[in-house]
Amino acid sequence: MQVIMIFGPHAVGKMTVGQELEKISGFKLFHNHVPIEMVLPYFGYSTRAGRQLVHKIREAFFRAFAESDKAGYILTCIWQFDAAGEQEYMDWVASIFEEHGAEVHWVELEANLEERLKRNKSANRLSHKPSKRDLEVSEQRLIESHKKHRLNSRDGELTYKNYLRIDNSDLKPAVVARQVLDWLQSRN
Secondary structure (H helix, E strand, C coil): CEEEEEECCCCCCHHHHHHHHHHHHCCEEECCHHHHHHHCCCCCCCCHHHHHHHHHHHHHHHHHHHHCCCCEEEEEECCCCCCCCHHHHHHHHHHHHHCCCCEEEEEEEECCHHHHHHHCCCHHHHHHCHHHCCHHHHHHHHHHHHHHCCCCCCCCCCCCCCEEEEECCCCCHHHHHHHHHHHHHHCC
16 A cells, blocks of 8 residues: 655645545545544634544544555645654654555645745635635634744655655646656656
């Protein structure tokens, strides 16, 4: 089994690239907001109960995916490099799959803030992420997160053997997906 972990800042295009990659790879996409949107009508994600429930849902899906006979999965997430416990969390997620013999591939996306602010308003994003539909609040959170956290790695910081970084500021999602799939196939 192959697992592609796409990570990067808010509105960088993780889900959209994942959707394109799903089309050409046959791997199933489980984007970060699936459990968040499931929980939000009942608990705010900023509440302890909401965060715990999202975590439990993710873990249940990850374990079920790891035990499946599927060829691969695409997961998306935000990685706050300046927050305690983030590296351990990412390694824990990877271990769930690796314990079942899966190979984890890390794909980091980066794009400039101006482009991300445009993408934050895209029809595809708003269609799949109801919590982003209040554009004023969503944009404010994106900007605050950009100022407060480091959401991309530093050069040489990540030493995974299966790691690819793409600046997709000026690239269409289908082009990025093709780059990821070509890279993945070149490694096998």
